[in-house]
Amino acid sequence: MDPISLTTERLLMRPFAPEDEDAVYTACQDPDIQRWTVVPSPYTRADAELFTRKLSPSGWQDDTMYNFALLLRDGGPLVGALGVNRSTLPGTYEVGYWTAGEHRGAGYTTEAVLAAAHWAFTVLCADRFEWRAEIGNAPSRAVARRAGFRMEGEQRSGLVNKGTRRDTWTGSLLPTDLGLPGTLPYLPAPDVGGAL
Template identity: 45%
Template sequence: MTLTTERLILRPFEPGDVDAVYEACQDEDIRFYTPVPVPFERRDAERQVLEEWPEAWATDKDYVLGAFRKDTSDLVGSHCLTKVSRGVYELGFWAVKEQRGRGYSVEAARALCDWGWATLDVHRIEWWAMTGNTGSRAVAERLGFTLEGTLRRRGIANDGKPHDWWVGGLVRP
């Protein structure tokens, strides 16, 4: 499955993407704000790209796509729709540090959400982010998510401490 936008190609990750995923996940923000192993080693990238993400696609639990620039083929981020419950999916994403601030995350996430509305039995898409992740919140707001609240001490981050989380929702148009 491939999605295209004006500037991006979104597709499932392939074996040749392992190094790009490994490099991206060396970023401190990705390691703090997303549930990746810390330290993130090359074998973690291999496990995700070669095993976990294909298995999630095969079982219809998690649709993970890499977003790549059309002009350079560089990885700009990872975007996923993860099944939470019947008709409810969660939008998740991270962006390569060097590619942030160019609107790629909004462009890719919009394409993935549009695909979800058209293809999956979705009536609600949720977005979750640890408070302080203002980049993720800005993307969600640009996509039209309604900030529905802050959950106090919702989860323990990679620093071993509980943190508050924002939650937002987007309902079928």
């Protein structure tokens, strides 16, 4: 897919470019980003270069991962990052994100997640938008909840972070949650009241 940009009320969401390398490097020095996301730790300039110059562009080229730099529309600095990753299950995508420390609590990431979900449902023909975070990452969970994700529970050994398997919280957003049609019919399970 050719890289595209999205806009929200306050944000420009565009593909990462080489000129973002310094801002990505600086943001990823944050201990919370290194702790709760899968970015390398310690995070080096070579990591930022690899991410902005190779990994992000190749994800767009091979249609597996669409990474967006989150910038203030008025020309401000890098607010954060958001990635939409293709799942092995057709029509399913997973969202991941981090927010630069000085921009947390302003609702920017929730705004970006909703824009990415709308794009995934309308352009990528997604029928399911998934969120996962390591159990304990309360800020990420709060963003997902504000964006309307339905919390689905916990997944044992649900992700690998820094060479260790970790348990995750999981949630999903469906097109109907945003008032959009899906590409396939959806038949929710009936309430079976305590079966199993």
